[in-house]
Ligand SMILES: Nc1ncnc2c1ncn2[C@@H]1O[C@H](COP(=O)(O)OP(=O)(O)OP(=O)(O)O)[C@@H](O)[C@H]1O
């Protein structure tokens with residue numbers, strides 16, 4: 001630690017430049033990780049709120065809720081909560097518009113009971129709806145009537161619920177009867193709380209995780225983000241490696257002499273490890289602070305989630321990469337033969 | 345009593361056509377209280393001799409004993425510990441850590457070894473070497489001679505039994521180098537150190553107790569001041 005701090009202090013410019021680089025890359029990591037979780041949430045958060053373990057869909061549906069039309073036979077032979085969905089643009093009298101997914105579930109089913117009510121109450125009578133709090137952010141109020149495109153069906157908002165988005169659209173929860181004119185009573189899925197159920201004829205059984213992964217675009221998006229994030233980690237590893245490698249090469253004769261003077265190798269390698277830790281910790285801390293500032297400053301439509309998990313995983317990732325980055329320099333120090341470098 | 349003994353030491357570099365015998369059958373002994381000068385032309389094997397004495401290299405054959413212990417049989421860690429506790433090295437270059445001030449060069453030693461010179465003793469040492477005013481300076485702010493004197497102070501700081509110095513006066517003027525030699529001689533005589541100074545600076549010969557010469561890897565005693 002002594003050598004590490006003295007050297008950083010002496011070579012302020014060099015070290016600040018690497019720290020700045022690590023800071024910028026870590027910031028990018030935090031933003032990308034945050035966006036990745038944010039977009040993933042937009043796609044799936046409603047599904048998580050339902051509290052189901054398995055989902056039964058039509059066997060030809062490819063796992064897509066909208067493409068799944070369950071037969072009466074399947075519905076009768078499966079124990080669980082039926083669910084219907086219908087996508088539509090909803091409007092208010094004042095001209096507010098929202099592209100949304102309407103979901104119908106039975107009252108007092110486990111799904112119904114799992115819905116959190118932020119304001120107002122859950123839907124009860126036909127024609128009432130519990131809607132995503134995104135409606136509230138966008139200016140809708142309890143008591144507002146929602147009009148559906150190309151239909152006479154009307155819904156009255158009676159409450160708001162959080163985490164209610166599916167495939168990046170806010171969800172409107174209502175009764176089957178309310179949307180019967182729209183979907184003619186189609187049941188798209190049956191949800192159960194059992195982790196394993198017998199597969200009904202002409203149906204497919206998916207775990208909730210499998211169902212989420214099959215949401216349109218979900219996996220592709222995740223993979224893209226993971227690829228970029230992985231790349232950034234590799235960049236951090238390479239940057240730290242090269243930086244410490246060059247600095248170590250320059251100091252090799254000094255390390256040789258220090259070894260000749262009896263300074264243990266461990267003391268010298270710890271110096272390099274501490275430096276790489278100092279660089280990465282300062283870089284990542286600054287990035288986290290800027291990340292928080294960013295979420296406060298950017299418009300709320302940008303779905304960046306900076307939560308404890310993202311912060312901890314990014315920090316651990318960056319610090320691990322920087323530790324890996326000090327492996328080559330450590331090896332150089334360990335193998336330098338004092339006699340070779342002192343020469344003369 | 346400290347003593348360093350070489351018996352029939354050979355050092356051969358390379359093999360086949362690039363085979364080079366750097367040290368030939370060297371017998372040598374140094375005891376507490378002696379300031380020994382090793383002289384010889386460039387490339388004759390002086391540094392090779394000194395690094396073998398300090399356990400930085402192992403001889404191809406023969407035996408080196410320090411305080412009656414064969415140092416060639418020690419493992420790397422034991423050798424490092426031996427150098428830290430018993431030997432003060434002054435090498436030909438790179439003696440100082442570039443990013444540490446003169447004062448911090450000594451702090452660094454304190455991090456790995458206890459019982460070094462006290463603050464007062466250090467000040468006295470720096471005073472004797474005429475570098476006390478340079479404490480806050482960094483190596484790149486020092487002249488070659490100043491660096492060399494800091495390196496000497498650094499080697500003496502741990503109060504080692506053995507001081508092995510490679511051309512410690514190369515960058516010093518006549519006055520300064522005899523000053524350094526006077527200090528080393530005092531350490532040898534009053535504090536009972538073994539001091540071996542490698543040099544091709546014949547100006548130093550008046551200060552030595554014994555002078556050895558190495559020519560083409562062969563060592564011989566050429567003078568002894570009794
Ligand atoms: N690692 C090595 N491999 C091959 N030959 C070497 C090696 N180290 C030293 N030598 C050879 O051994 C001889 C003695 O080298 P040494 O460094 O001991 O000389 P020196 O007396 O210290 O010279 P100088 O006064 O120039 O410092 C030289 O001829 C040198 O070329």
Ligand SMILES: [Mg+2]
Pocket residue numbers: 343344390391392436510
């Ligand atoms: Mg030499």
